[in-house]
Amino acid sequence: MRMTVRSAIGIGALAAALMLPGVSFAAPATSTVVSTASLSATATEAIKQATTTVRPPGYKKPPMPQKQSYDLDWTLPTAGKSGCNVCHGDENLVRIQDGKTVSLYVDSAVLQDSAHKNVPCTSCHVDFAYKTPHDTIVKNGDEWRAVAKLACKNCHKDAFTLYSNGAHSPAGRPGDTSSTVGAPDSSAPGKPRPLCGDCHGGHAIPSKEDTEARAAVHASALTMCGTCHEKASGDYYDYYHGDAYQNSATDAPACWQCHETHKVLPAKDRRSSVNENNLSETCAVCHAGADEGYIAYAPLVHHAEELHDANPLKQWVDGIIASIKSVFNR
């Protein structure tokens, strides 16, 4: 994979990181991420400025540890986030992957507002903790990304257990695309089964205590689930549920309020919250006293258009309208 860090400031920051106590980069590691041949004159100047640090009088360079390995050193700044953000805090940090420019920028402000503001980067990016990041892990396709997206399980064990028992679970095998593709008869045919991060996002995971963020998550269901479940999200527009939800009603249910959050199962699965055996219980969460008679409403939730189209009176009127149109179209 060809990788080029374009940002001059990023390079400067990377160079500055080299000056941090306890950090020493081996020459080969930096040479793989920096292609100086592609740098412009301005960028070169910026690097010069960044590396030519003005030291106060009497400054003594901290002693560098002798023969300290690259892998071990990397964990020190990473644990405090400042290490990773020295480079990844630069919004111009990008790389070229398969002909596309991919941003490697991580917004510190977003991290700070997230539920994980006190979690070190390497708690999720576990494979970056004890290995050289830029010449081995990153080169291995998207595996490092899959590791990060599944790292939630290390803390959120209950949620991961539920997820593992649901239809979304790839059985914890990141990168195994052959087993993570939705079956043709599923509601998301051909789509990869999502890892935690695919639904919850990465660095901007909101805190449960953040009311606004909770509302934003509630409002995001058609993006979150609809990206794969296109038909189900497109069909979701019955009166008080889907239609209201699609028009930003905060009291209308998001997908997971009926389909569960982590233990998502197809409706035909007896364990599913939307299986007919469990529907009255699911509906009763909002509709107190929902019984077997009440769940007769359920088909409308995702099939309102089909049911309206099947109505004999509507079909009759539609037929008349079509006949009239055909007369004028002759």
Place this chain on the structure above:
Amino acid sequence: MIGLTQLNVWIDVVFSMLYIVIVVALSGHFLGNVLTGRAKRRFVGWEWPEHEGGPIPPLPKFLHFQHVAAMIALGISGMYIRFPFFNGGRTFMQWVHYIAMIIVIINLVVRLWYAFGSRRRDYREFAVTKRDITTAPKVILYYIFVKPSKPHLGKYNVMQKGTYILFVPLLIIQAITGLMLWRLQFPVVDMSIQQVVAGIIGATGVWWVRTTHYLINWLFIVLTTIHVYLSVTEDFPAFLDFFGLSFLDRPHAPHSDHGHDDDGHEGVPAEPVVAVPAGDQV
């Protein structure tokens, strides 16, 4: 027994189509007014029926004005709650519905007191008499252009009386069902009336309450549409007067399609009456 799903679909299909039919029918009726010359006589010649009794007192006028505004707000916000037809504003629409509901309920109580308990006690104006029933066919024939004039029956004809009388129980049922569906979470007890009702009659029971509320809503929409159309086309000065716009009225010409023919001599033009502005009627 028809399921909740099918009933929902049938209600939507039937009433949305019925409303289109009614709008088309009223448009056709107005075309009939134009073709028969009634529209020209009324809106150009300014021939309108004269009323018995004095001018409409301020209180019923005020109640009517409030009632119209609140019912329009209820209709729009209620339909929005069921069919959200624009993005956002659900909470606002719910509050519009709640406030308009309270206004209509208070109006209803005051109007019933005015009709039965006040000094004026105007309930007799709405009472259907034997004469109303015997003349009903003639009123209908007049409206469908079979007869050129309608019987003179005092303030309201039998169809008006029937509609207004029907409004009272419908409003009472609508108020009760509306309160049963009220989802406002009351402080302290941290419960809504709907939650209490659901605990008693279950979610299916609440659904039937909602369906009843929705059906009556359609009846109001249909009846109000017809009422507005007829009040404009049959008695525009009274329409203006009810909204405080009687200054737009002008002296009426003798009306020729109001034959005072309750003795059966329909079609006989009325005797010319002295033109009096609606606000000064005696």
